[in-house]
Amino acid sequence: MIKPTLTAVCCYLLIGAQLTEKPYALKGETPGTTTVKEFKHNHKTQHVECSSQVPRITHCRVFYDVSFAGAVAHTFKGCGDVECDNQGIFATFNDGVLVELRYGVAPFQDDVVFAALKEKFGEPTSREGSTDTWKNSTGTLTLTTWRDINSPRFVGLMITSRLNNTSLSNDI
16 A cells, blocks of 8 residues: 555656746746737837748847846847847747747856856756756756857857746746
8 A cells, every 4th residue: 555655646746846847937038928919018118020920930039128147139120240140039939929038148248147047047957068958847948159150250148948848937
């Protein structure tokens, strides 16, 4: 009789832990929870542009006044530099719900951003090359130094929160 009870308790604890894990929220926006309408409202003064080139998928971009943990993005509408292409806020929605959120800020601010993420989410679950990753059962968070594919030049520091499958929220 002890074994079935122990098995039931272990299953309950394992499933309960997975249910309490939430995707990584960035500045109050959470994959799996935030809607397109909420995103547009949150960034209405920052020049949000959204488009739906594929049914059910919406991509939004914020150009102005973007920062993360004190690191600033250098971008504006109409900028043709490779830095501008990789900096700002990029959000992808499926059926109107956020599935991926990326902040692109100026490079060489890794230490400040890493410290903020570590303070909120603890040590990364993995580190490979120039990418730190935090992962749980519902979401993945990465911090990556981005290079121009045509040169060795650094063009941005990317903070990306993705939905693994279903969820709620951890907030930074």
